[in-house]
Amino acid sequence: MTETVKTLRDSSAMRWTALLLLALAMFCSYIFMDILSPIKELMMSQRGWDSTAFGTMQGAETFLNVFVFFLIFAGIILDKMGVRFTAVLSGAVMLVGASIEWYAVSGSFVGSSTEAWFTSHLNYIPGFDELGVSPFYKGMPASAKVAALGFMFFGCGTEMAGITVSRGIVKWFKGRETALAMGSEMALARLGVATCMIFSPYFAKLGGVIDVSRSVAFGFVLLCVALMMFVVYFFMDKKLDAQTGEAEEADEPFKIRDIGKILSSMGFWLVALLCVLYYSAIFPFQKYAVNMLQCNLTLTPGEGFWAGDSVTWIQYGIMLVVAAGSFASNFSKKKSRKFGLMAVAVIALVVYCYMGYRRGTAETIFAVFPLLAVAITPILGNMVDHKGKAATMLMIGSLLLIVCHLTFAFVLPMFKGNAVGGVVVAYVTILVLGASFSLVPAALWPSVPKLVDEKIIGSAYALIFWIQNIGLWLFPLLIGKILTNTNQGLAEAVENGTMTIEEASVSFDYTWPLVMLACLGGAALLIGLILKAVDQKKHLGLEEPNIKD
Numbered sequence: 001m002t003e004t005v006k007t008l009r010d011s012s013a014m015r016w017t018a019l020l021l022l023a024l025a026m027f028c029s030y031i032f033m034d035i036l037s038p039i040k041e042l043m044m045s046q047r048g049w050d051s052t053a054f055g056t057m058q059g060a061e062t063f064l065n066v067f068v069f070f071l072i073f074a075g076i077i078l079d080k081m082g083v084r085f086t087a088v089l090s091g092a093v094m095l096v097g098a099s100i101e102w103y104a105v106s107g108s109f110v111g112s113s114t115e116a117w118f119t120s121h122l123n124y125i126p127g128f129d130e131l132g133v134s135p136f137y138k139g140m141p142a143s144a145k146v147a148a149l150g151f152m153f154f155g156c157g158t159e160m161a162g163i164t165v166s167r168g169i170v171k172w173f174k175g176r177e178t179a180l181a182m183g184s185e186m187a188l189a190r191l192g193v194a195t196c197m198i199f200s201p202y203f204a205k206l207g208g209v210i211d212v213s214r215s216v217a218f219g220f221v222l223l224c225v226a227l228m229m230f231v232v233y234f235f236m237d238k239k240l241d242a243q244t245g246e247a248e249e250a251d252e253p254f255k256i257r258d259i260g261k262i263l264s265s266m267g268f269w270l271v272a273l274l275c276v277l278y279y280s281a282i283f284p285f286q287k288y289a290v291n292m293l294q295c296n297l298t299l300t301p302g303e304g305f306w307a308g309d310s311v312t313w314i315q316y317g318i319m320l321v322v323a324a325g326s327f328a329s330n331f332s333k334k335k336s337r338k339f340g341l342m343a344v345a346v347i348a349l350v351v352y353c354y355m356g357y358r359r360g361t362a363e364t365i366f367a368v369f370p371l372l373a374v375a376i377t378p379i380l381g382n383m384v385d386h387k388g389k390a391a392t393m394l395m396i397g398s399l400l401l402i403v404c405h406l407t408f409a410f411v412l413p414m415f416k417g418n419a420v421g422g423v424v425v426a427y428v429t430i431l432v433l434g435a436s437f438s439l440v441p442a443a444l445w446p447s448v449p450k451l452v453d454e455k456i457i458g459s460a461y462a463l464i465f466w467i468q469n470i471g472l473w474l475f476p477l478l479i480g481k482i483l484t485n486t487n488q489g490l491a492e493a494v495e496n497g498t499m500t501i502e503e504a505s506v507s508f509d510y511t512w513p514l515v516m517l518a519c520l521g522g523a524a525l526l527i528g529l530i531l532k533a534v535d536q537k538k539h540l541g542l543e544e545p546n547i548k549d
């Protein structure tokens with residue numbers, strides 16, 4: 001039976017091409033989002049960033065979204081100007097921010113008049129300092145200040161891109177494979193995290209000469225690709241509108257009067273609190289995870305083939321096999337093909353983990369984090385659609401989060417000196433954390449429409465994202481400060497010459513930051529229990545399936 005094609009949207013090839021353009025753009029933005037995370041120790045040894053400077057810079061990503069309400073403005077821009085304009089604008093803003101950050105960590109910044117100015121300025125921000133929310137502080141390295149400034153602009157662009165891509169998917173897939181399209185976009189975007197973990201250190205150490213700016217340059221080039229993806233999408237989307245003769249669809253714009261309706265809903269508050277608690281224990285952790293592993297694992301860098309450049313590309317190719325095989329298995333109708341793809345993915349995962357062990361690098365070990373999430377996200381989404389149990393899944397995800405962070409805090413250090421045992425514990429815990437990362441989003445976001453009126457759903461999401469950004473700003477900063485305050489002996493050892501700065505950068509005790517993250521998981525679990533009780537009492541429908549027969 002041939003497919004009747006009236007518009008680009010009616011062609012499955014064109015729909016999925018549009019999705020691929022949007023997903024690739026978000027894939028690139030996810031890479032830049034964590035571009036410095038795997039090289040924290042190099043930023044300390046090469047640019048003099050201590051944990052406080054690193055955490056403050058990383059938290060700056062959401063500063064303008066939270067305190068200047070740019071996230072709300074981004075929604076207004078999207079409502080007024082449409083998907084096409086906002087997509088290209090978000091790509092351009094991300095690129096501007098990336099260029100500033102690239103300059104900040106480059107060799108040309110060192111000794112420049114810009115460095116001198118930032119060293120002597122922005123050490124006190126009236127109002128923000130009194131409130132304890134300043135994005136800078138006295139003594140913060142100038143390069144970290146400028147990088148933070150660039151990261152602020154990037155954060156504005158990437159949040160704008162996120163809501164724009166969601167709108168674009170709805171526009172092209174409405175009435176068709178919307179859920180599958182959103183799941184596919186999320187899966188590809190999360191692969192950006194693994195890509196960053198593998199290639200950021202690769203480019204920083206390329207040729208045996210350390211240069212952290214090469215990692216940022218790699219991310220900058222990918223953001224140029226992202227902007228090009230948005231430009232191509234611009235013309236596809238424009239042609240679609242010309243064919244349909246319709247104006248771009250608009251959600252309900254954010255209105256101040258909607259806030260009262262939303263905030264009066266106990267269900268909304270519980271979901272919003274659970275969201276900020278859970279994501280604050282995941283995304284800020286990603287920024288420190290590689291350094292945490294470096295400090296807790298006994299790693300022996302590989303030699304020969306295992307130390308070469310080619311192994312990086314081979315391992316990345318195997319990672320793509322894991323992701324593609326596991327994701328595709330969810331949509332195979334034939335059992336033989338389904339289990340065949342799963343078997344290929346499992347074998348490839350084992351090979352990948354072995355290669356990570358032989359390479360002896362923390363970044364390749366943590367790169368498995370999104371792989372299980374890619375595999376099970378479609379399964380969990382399908383379960384919520386057809387079986388329900390969203391509130392229960394939220395609690396299970398929070399419980400897994402607690403177990404993982406406590407394992408990192410207390411169990412993993414016990415294997416210090418045991419190369420094989422430590423790596424096995426790390427791999428298992430990271431994969432379970434990835435599973436938790438799928439459980440909560442799969443249950444959380446589809447639950448929001450059940451809690452607020454359909455006419456103000458856009459406003460509800462905007463508020464949830466804003467609340468979430470508060471946590472994403474605060475907790476990277478807190479982790480950095482806790483690390484600095486609980487590891488003061490390292491700074492003293494570097495000063496008196498008993499330890500090099502390179503040794504100190506991989507000797508942090510991460511116990512208390514991890515305990516703090518586990519406490520966030522505990523609070524999320526408590527909120528989940530309350531949410532389930534409220535659901536049972538008020539019949540919100542959180543445990544009921546989204547698709548009813």
